[in-house]
Structure formats: structure tokens, C-alpha cells
Amino acid sequence: MPSNQPTLRAHSLTCVRGERTLFTGLSFEVVSGEWLHIRGENGIGKTSLLRILAGLSKPAAGSIDWNNCSIEADPSEYHRNLLFLGHRDSLKEDLTALENLEIATALDGVQISTDDALLALHRFGLRGREDLPVNCLSAGQKRRVLLARLLLRKAKLWILDEPFNALDVHAVEMLSELISEHIEAGGMAIMTSHQEILMPNGRVVQL
Amino acid sequence: MNALIAVIRRDLLLVMRRKSEVLTILFFFMIVTSLFPLGIGADTALLRKIAPGVIWVAALLSTMLGLQRLFASDFADGTLEQMALSPTPLGLLVGGKITAHWLVCGLPLVLLAPVIGIQFDLDTSTLGVLILALLIGTPILSLIGAIGAALTLGVRGGGVLLSLLVLPLYIPVLIFGAGAVYAQSVGLDTTGHFSVLGALLALSLFFAPWATTAAVRIAIE
Numbered sequence: 001m002p003s004n005q006p007t008l009r010a011h012s013l014t015c016v017r018g019e020r021t022l023f024t025g026l027s028f029e030v031v032s033g034e035w036l037h038i039r040g041e042n043g044i045g046k047t048s049l050l051r052i053l054a055g056l057s058k059p060a061a062g063s064i065d066w067n068n069c070s071i072e073a074d075p076s077e078y079h080r081n082l083l084f085l086g087h088r089d090s091l092k093e094d095l096t097a098l099e100n101l102e103i104a105t106a107l108d109g110v111q112i113s114t115d116d117a118l119l120a121l122h123r124f125g126l127r128g129r130e131d132l133p134v135n136c137l138s139a140g141q142k143r144r145v146l147l148a149r150l151l152l153r154k155a156k157l158w159i160l161d162e163p164f165n166a167l168d169v170h171a172v173e174m175l176s177e178l179i180s181e182h183i184e185a186g187g188m189a190i191m192t193s194h195q196e197i198l199m200p201n202g203r204v205v206q207l
Numbered sequence: 208m209n210a211l212i213a214v215i216r217r218d219l220l221l222v223m224r225r226k227s228e229v230l231t232i233l234f235f236f237m238i239v240t241s242l243f244p245l246g247i248g249a250d251t252a253l254l255r256k257i258a259p260g261v262i263w264v265a266a267l268l269s270t271m272l273g274l275q276r277l278f279a280s281d282f283a284d285g286t287l288e289q290m291a292l293s294p295t296p297l298g299l300l301v302g303g304k305i306t307a308h309w310l311v312c313g314l315p316l317v318l319l320a321p322v323i324g325i326q327f328d329l330d331t332s333t334l335g336v337l338i339l340a341l342l343i344g345t346p347i348l349s350l351i352g353a354i355g356a357a358l359t360l361g362v363r364g365g366g367v368l369l370s371l372l373v374l375p376l377y378i379p380v381l382i383f384g385a386g387a388v389y390a391q392s393v394g395l396d397t398t399g400h401f402s403v404l405g406a407l408l409a410l411s412l413f414f415a416p417w418a419t420t421a422a423v424r425i426a427i428e
Contacts, residue, residue, distance in 0.1 A: 056288055057428045080294040088285030092217070094224040099217075106213030109294040133224075 006067055006081065006156050007031050008053070008188065013062035015048050022048055026062070028205055032156075035179065035189040037197055040207030046192040047087060049207070050161050053190060054084040066157075080109065083155035085163060089142055093135035097126055097145045100134055101152070108153050120148040124174070139166045147171075150178060158182065158189040164197075210295040211303045218307030228276065229311055236269040236316055240323045251328045258327035259337070259388035266316050266341060267377050270348040273312035274373065275366050277304060277356040278423065287427050298420040305353045305416065313345030329392065336391040343404045344384040350415035351376050357422035379407060 008030045015022040022045030030036050038046050051057045053064060055071050055078065064071050071078045091100050101117050121130050124144040134142060143166045150158065158179070164172050179189055180199050191197070222229050243261050244254055281287045281304075290300045320341050324334045355373035359365035387400035 054292060056291060076294050076296065079292050082292060084288070084292050086285055086288060088283075088288070090285040090289045092221060092280075092284070092286070094221055095217070099220065103213050103217045104289065106210050107289055107293045107295070107300070109210060111209065 005032050006186075006188065007065075008157060008190075009065045009068075010053065011063045011065070013049070013052060013064070014060045015045050015052060016060040017045070017048060021060075023207055024061075026205075026207075030157075030188045030190060032186045032188060033183055033201060035183050035191065035199065035202045037202055037204045038190065038192045038207065039194075039204055044207045046207060047161055050084070050086070050159050050190065050192065054082060054159050055079070056084075081156040082159065083108070083150065083153050083157070084159045085146055085149075086161050089146055091134045091142055091145060094133055096131050096133055097121055097137065097141075098130040100145055101148055104146075104149050105152050108149070108155075110153055112152055116152060117148075120151040121145070123151060124148045125171070140168055140171065143167055144171060147175060147178075150182075156187055158187065158191075160189065160191045162192055162194075164193055164195060210293060211299050214290075214300050214303035215307045215310075218304060219310065222307075222311050229273075229315075232269050232272050232312055233315055233319065235272060236265050236319065237323065239265040239268065241326060244326045254327045255329060255392060256389075258324065258329055259385040259392070261327070262320060262323055262337065262341075262388075263344075263381050263385040266345065267348065267374070267381060269316060270312050270345065270352060271370055271373065273308060274352040274356045274369060277308050277353060278360055278426075279356075279365075282360050282426060287423060291424065291427055297423065298416050301353070301357075301420050301423060302416045305349050305419070308353070309346050309349040313349050316345060317341045329388075333388060333392045336397055337388045339401070340384045340387045340404065343401070343408055344380050347380050347404075347408050347411045348377060350411040351380075353419045354415055354422060357419045357426060360423070360426035380404070383407070 010026060010028050013026040014024040026049070028036065038049060040046055048057070052059045055075060066078045066081070098114070098117055098121065101121065105112050105117070118130060124147055126141065126144055126148070129137060129141065134145065137145070147163070163175060167175065176197065176199060183189060183199070183201055240262055243257065247253060278287065291297050293300065317338055320337050321334050324337055329337065352373050355369045358372065359369045362368060383400045383403045387397045387404065390397045390400060
């Protein structure tokens with residue numbers, strides 16, 4: 001494999017929560033143009049695994065390498081290539097959808113114009129809702145604001161925790177399409193979901 | 208740098224959308240400092256004597272009020288996680304949040320101080336020293352307070368714990384801040400007080416963002 005191809009490699013990860021060992025010796029690899037579906041029962045450690053992969057918490061044992069370099073050694077380089085969407089929406093209820101999106105992209109270190117942000121919101125069916133405070137939106141619409149970030153951020157690796165939650169059929173289709181496009185363009189994705197996801201180049205990791 | 212400005216702008220925007228929280232803090236500061244002249248009566252000599260202490264204690268308590276919401280909502284909705292994952296160093300973003308806190312909870316106190324000072328019959332030169340001391344002192348309060356706010360994230364009854372943790376650390380600022388105003392009012396030299404306040408500011412500017420960032424990282428893990 002050429003060394004310039006982005007890779008995420010996990011070496012024998014162990015996660016311990018309190019007294020309970022959630023998983024041990026978990027190893028896998030994701031390369032450019034591939035996606036990983038992490039499956040397992042509720043409470044088995046899917047979210048914990050994603051948080052470890054994103055570098056938010058440390059594994060009890062094992063290591064994670066991004067491009068053959070430990071993510072702890074160069075976190076800012078890793079974070080530039082990473083987009084993480086967790087359970088919590090990180091949206092400010094008092095701000096509008098547009099303001100929330102602009103702040104999220106500024107945190108991502110991406111400079112976008114207001115037009116780009118509006119376009120992304122429109123693509124996710126939020127036309128006419130840009131200037132409403134987020135607390136006036138439904139759960140699904142809030143989720144759509146978050147997903148609009150995927151359009152604007154040029155990250156190589158997407159780590160998505162239950163991305164299809166609270167979305168309607170149309171939005172699920174749109175998101176699957178978006179992820180497929182991302183993977184075809186050489187990106188990678190790691191997702192948890194309880195549904196079957198029908199997209200090519202996927203692998204399943206069963207916890 | 209872009210992300211830093213975005214964080215400050217966002218925090219200020221959030222405050223503008225919910226003005227009552229900040230106005231409560233300002234009213235608290237004004238009412239506490241007004242109760243003393245009302246309670247003591249027209250004994251100007253005594254008022255002038257207690258003014259530095261009263262104004263500084265009120266400033267300490269008002270900044271405390273704003274500290275609880277410094278990180279709590281960002282922690283609850285996952286924004287802190289996104290900040291930790293930003294390519295911009297977390298320390299810088301935390302610095303931005305502290306700056307926004309000072310702009311909202313510290314700077315208005317500095318601007319209000321002259322009006323409050325008049326109630327205590329302070330003369331112009333003493334008012335000047337009061338403003339300068341608060342201008343140097345309130346950022347220290349925000350910086351030290353941020354450490355406490357980050358340490359008590361996710362703790363039940365964190366508000367009380369926060370006060371217990373932070374107020375003792377405010378004592379040096381109180382002593383030298385109030386000391387400078389008092390020294391000026393009795394005609395003594397204030398250089399020493401200002402040097403110590405400046406040193407405290409430099410020290411907390413250096414250490415507080417770092418310590419706060421470490422505490423935030425522990426909280427989100």
C-alpha cells in the first residue's frame with residue numbers, strides 16, 4: 001500500500017468503563033474509499049469505541065494510528081482530517097440554524113461564505129428555516145443542521161454515531177448518498193447504526 | 208485565530224439573545240453596593256473608608272454568578288467535545304470563552320464602578336484608581352474562576368462547590384485591589400499594589416488557560 005494513502009489503524013484496543021470491560025483486543029483498519037459499520041447490542045461500547053477513535057477518551061490499552069503516526073503524537077493533524085458527530089447535537093438553542101452552522105465550520109477551521117452555508121442548509125431541506133432559532137426546529141431538522149456540516153467540511157475521516165437517528169426516509173436517502181459520494185471520493189467513514197446500511201465498500205465490525 | 212474570534216462572537220451573541228442573565232449580574236452588583244450607603248446612612252467618612260472593600264467584594268461575587276454558565280451549557284450539549292476536536296488548540300478556544308466571560312461579567316463592572324463610587328463619596332483621583340484596579344483585577348477573576356468552573360463540570364451541586372473553590376483564590380486580588388483604592392483615598396503611594404496586581408494578571412494569564420484546558424479535557428473524557 002502506498003504510504004500516502006490515508007489509513008486509520010486500531011491496534012488491540014481495550015475499553016474499560018468502571019469495573020466492566022467492554023471489549024478487549026479489538027483491531028481493525030480502514031483505508032481510503034472504505035467504510036466501517038460498527039454493530040452490537042445497546043450498551044456494548046459502540047459509542048465508547050467511537051469516542052476512543054476520535055481521541056476524546058483514551059483506551060485502557062492499545063493504540064490508534066493515523067497514517068502510521070499515533071493520533072496522540074499529532075492530534076491537530078488528525079483533527080484536521082476528522083469529523084465527529086456524536087450523540088449530543090452541540091447546537092445552541094438560542095442561535096439560528098445558519099449561525100450554528102457558521103460557528104461549527106469556524107471551529108473546524110474552514111472559512112466559508114454565508115452563501116455556502118445557506119446552500120448546505122437548503123440541500124438538507126431547511127430552506128426558509130435558516131433564520132429560526134434552533135429551539136423552534138424539530139429533532140429531525142436539528143439533525144439536518146448538523147449534517148449540513150458534512151457538506152462544508154473537507155475531512156477525510158467521518159466518525160458518525162447513529163447518523164440516521166431521527167431522520168425521515170428522504171433525509172436517510174440523502175445522507176446515504178452523501179456518505180457514498182464521500183467514500184467514492186477517497187474518504188472514509190466509521191458509523192454505528194442499528195439499521196442495515198446499503199452502501200458499497202463497507203465492512204462490519206461486530207462488537 | 209478565526210476560530211477564536213468565532214468563539215468570542217458566539218458567546219456574546221448567546222448573551223445578547225438571553226440578556227436577563229447578564230442584567231441580573233449587573234443589578235446584583237449595583238444593589239449590593241447600594242445597600243451599604245443606605246444601611247449606614249450619611250456618615251461620609253465611614254463610607255469612604257469601607258468603599259474599596261465593599262465594591263471589590265461585590266465585584267468578586269458578581270463575577271462568581273456568571274461563572275457557572277461559563278462551560279456548563281457547552282458541556283451539556285457536546286460543544287466542548289467539538290472544541291476539543293477542532294484543529295485549533297483547545298487552550299486558545301478556552302481562552303476565547305474566558306475573554307467573552309470577562310467582556311460580559313467583568314468589563315461592565317469596571318464601567319459601572321465610577322457611578323457606584325460616587326455613592327460612597329469617593330473623589331475623582333480615587334475613582335480613577337478604582338477603575339484602573341478593577342480593569343486589571345477583573346480579568347484575573349475571570350481567569351481564576353474559569354479553572355474552578357472547568358473543575359466542577361458535571362458535578363452535582365457544582366455551584367456551591369465552585370464558590371468554595373474559587374473565592375479563597377480571589378483573596379490576593381481582593382487585598383491588593385481594595386488596598387490600592389484605600390491607599391489612594393488616604394494619600395499613600397499605590398505603585399506597589401498595582402505591581403502586585405499586574406504580576407497576578409501575568410501569572411493567571413499564563414497558567415489559568417492551561418489549567419482550565421486540562422480540567423476541561425478531564426471533564427469530557
